[in-house]
Amino acid sequence: MIRVGSGFDVHQLVEGKKLILGGVEIPFEKGLLGHSDADVLLHAVKDALLGAAALGDIGRHFPDSDERYRGISSLKLLREVKIKLDEKGFRVNNLDATIIAQAPRMAPFIEAMRENIAQTLGIPLEDINIKATTTEKLGFTGRGEGIAAQAVATILSISDRD
Ligand SMILES: Nc1ccn([C@@H]2O[C@H](COP(=O)(O)O)[C@@H](O)[C@H]2O)c(=O)n1
Ligand SMILES: C[C@@]1(CO)OP(=O)(O)OP(=O)(O)OC[C@H]1O
Secondary structure, three states: OEEEEEEEEEEEEEOOOOOEEOOEEOOOOOEEOOOOOOOHHHHHHHHHHHHHOOOOOHHHHOOOOOHHHOOOOHHHHHHHHHHHHHHOOEEEEEEEEEEEOOOOOOHHHHHHHHHHHHHHHOOOHHHEEEEEEOOOOOHHHHOOOEEEEEEEEEEEEHHHOO
């Protein structure tokens, strides 16, 4: 049986931080603020995967009150989420995500993000899609105050294979 999950996250853009999305460091005048590396795309992806498996959310598994997660790479946490799904007998079927950012332009970095996610989850590149959109200068993303991301994931029980 196929199972679907969704994820959504927002982080504030501030000066003096790196901008890391999908595990890729993107040259920009600002970066995202968070307890972790604030990779808003991977946070949405992980919530979609945990949601599909009915395993709650990233805040439950990796609380921001825990010093172990200060500045942690969200790719490492994505690997942890994959292990949690493996333990429950699930495998990732496909992922589709959208980065909502007025700037910078994400298109040149999308392939590297897909590759990072594919490698971390151990699934083919073709099963991962990442998109970007502006909000036409409207709202907090349009004013460049933050970046949002949303994701949808489908997973399968390993016993359902073939
Ligand atoms: N931060 C972004 C936003 C958008 N893109 C690419 O531009 C296309 C058009 O965006 P609109 O918001 O005007 O619809 C979009 O489909 C993306 O390919 C981007 O690279 N980075
Ligand atoms: C992964 C965590 C760990 O602190 O990252 P944060 O940078 O705090 O990001 P947020 O999306 O606010 O909450 C998720 C947290 O669990």
